[in-house]
Amino acid sequence: MAQAAKLAAYSPLPRVFYDRDVVVVARELLDQSLVRVAAEGLVAGRIVEVEAYLAQNDPANHAHRGQTQRNASMFGPPGHAYVYAIHSRWCLNAVTEPAGVPSAVLIRAVEPLAGLELMQQRRSARTERRENAVGGSVRDLARGPARLCEAFAIDRSLDGWDLTRGEQLWIAAADTGIDAAEIEVSKRVGVTSACDKLLRFFVAGSVFVSRPGRR
DNA sequence: CTACCGATTGACT
């Protein structure tokens, strides 16, 4: 597929998509395409796993104790990226709901669709010192929020980036809407507060999901 | 300035 045709097929979701309840946006982000264009080329993947972080009554949300330099993007308008660091790795969120309402959707895993070689290169860069590195299976290229950011070359320089521009980093409308029956719900992964909330959504049966659901 | 913590991952039992 020619590059121009490829890009035309990746038209960005509009701001109104993000300007809704964070749980609604989270569920509807499943099956859409995450697209990244950098100097080295284009990579894209189908979103198969997300988590919602609520503006109200959610201690697991980084914005729970108010605005700081780190989480400022969450307080901005919807449709922008919130990129944060954890354990020396990056994670990508899409900011939702009106400006001033700090909610976001964490993109936890994608199924690689395009630019697999480039993803492989970026992912192996971290582990290239290991002689017997497995090289990484396609399944593991973007299975997990920090792996995904590595494969997509996403770091703090993209914090606050406008995902509706259709440049560098965006989410493209790709689906005809997946059946609610195909969406599985579970507790969020790794959170140590508000662990009981069922705010993780993933495509049932996908091998590209980071781990099975637990209630 | 120091001290603590974690929306993770990869290695290991």
Added chain:
DNA sequence: GTCAATCGGTAGA
């Protein structure tokens, strides 16, 4: 299943 590496963000002295 368990465990520790590792470092930016945050709070507090």
